[in-house]
Amino acid sequence: MATISIKNLAHAIYESSCGKDGAELDRVVQNTIHLISQKHLMNKSKEILASLEKIIDKNEEIVRATISSRVKLEKKIINEIEDFIKKRYKAKNTVLEFKIDEKLLGGIKIEIGDEIIDTTLKSKIHKLENYLITQ
């Protein structure tokens, strides 16, 4: 039995369910679950879901970002950040998650996928520390 990679499976689920609704979608979901259990991949369901999420994000041009700051951000700043992300990653939609972290001291930190834009005071102080040590 050829093994199916999780990525391929997620792709297949996306392709077969794309643009469908109602009873048709229900059938697809049923078949998918049947296939997964048949191939003994139930224990990988979390990974399949994560992979599926990535594929959907990519195709629908959604960018997920985590924004950390010391205090709660104002509406105006949030809009600015959203515009910036949309422009930089050529995305149609954004899903923003906000975190409050007092240890950052100031500034904001934006995490998108494996990219980080760090403008926090904490990282600046850290960089200054390294700079002074190497001088």
Place this chain on the structure above:
Amino acid sequence: MTKNYIVENLKKQIEKFKDEVKAEKVGHVIEVFDGIAKISGLSDIKASEMVSFPNGERGVALNLEEDSVGVIILGDFSKIHEGDEVKATGQILSVPVSDLQIGRVLNALGMPIDGKGAIKTDKSNPIEKVAPGVITRLSVNQAVQTGIKAIDALIPIGRGQRELIIGDRQTGKTAIAIDAILNQKGQDMICVYVSIGQKDSKLRKLQTRLEEGGAMDYTIIVSAGSSESAALSYIAPYTGVSIAEYFMDQGRDVLIIYDDLSKHAVAYREISLLLRRPPGREAFPGDVFYLHSRLLERACRRNKEYGGGSITALPIIETQSGDVSAYIPTNVISITDGQIFLETDLFYKGIRPAVNVGLSVSRVGSSAQIKAMKKVSGTLKLDLAQFRELEAFAQFGSDLDEGTKNQLERGKRAVEMLKQPQYAPVKTEDQVVALYALTKGHMDDIAVDKIKSFEEGLVDYARRNAKTFYKEVTTEKMWTDVGEQELIKVIGEFKGGFNK
């Protein structure tokens, strides 16, 4: 006043500090064990790119997989935790290089570990570099004098050559390398000794020995001790050769010793297995040949147009009970330009250095030998080969004809002459005198147990009395009939006195 001074200084430095905000690619540690970390993210990382961990430790990306990166951690991995943020630096691992490194003991990352303070330098070389190409090279035609008679006469090493020293444990492999370093005094040669997985006590002893011999004035020691991680053992030889290349780029000649590459291969095997690369023969990974070939290929002699200079490599391989057909020994034998084969049996017979002259070869060195040495060593090899053949044969009976007896006697004297204590390198011209006397039969009537004292006396006498000969051999690198006649006369004179 000092307080103000410090504050002012700090202010100035802080003013100079500029911070740029830019998007950085980061990953997160998924798992970490035995000096290996698996990292998610880091989608743009290159092969063998350096990464940095939050506690300042560095790592090298070796495995690039679909959605994770396998990294070896250079240094302490006990403080790295799951979920730590890892940054890609965008640089290939490089080590600092400097003239000030001469006389120092460095770790595998090029940092001093001898407690003599930091080395300030702004230059660095990447540890992985493609070896110089064909166009830039020159054939080997200049000798490296090791000061060991058996090697300089029979298995000569040229500048830019790669000569393997192979043998069981406790056969004097390191001793040959150390003697070679000691003999480079005043020969305008930089020596790099790379110690891989050796005991720290051994290294310390060796360093003291080199200091006593005045050899630390031109030697750099790079050490990855046995208590350090396999990752450091793996990169140490590359660090050594990068430092060597720095000096070669200045047009200088460098002698580099890798002690030893079998431990290096074992360290690489450990890393590869932990990274889940498929094991092959003796559980070594598939690219273990390339591991050593790319390292040793960096030894070369460059021509004048490309800056000159050379790197001579003496890799050391330890065999298990004389088995040269194991995986790593055969690999390295085929990569190098010859090997010096050391044997336990010879060692315990008292023939030291325990070089097996029959199995040892130098594929390119003979063109590097000076004329005088070539003249005297040609027949020596033949004498020894015939002696070995007859020695076995002569054990069956004592009734031998005159010719055979003579050959046996000559052979015994040759073996005796090639014995040499440790840390006692002999100058090339002295070697020539002694070997000339031997191969031309001037020693045939000297008792075997007196050979050593005869040799010493003769060399001393010839130094004082055969001035023309010495001048020709040392400064003009020539061999003339006039010099030879003078040498014959001097040998005759000395022999007259010695026999009385």
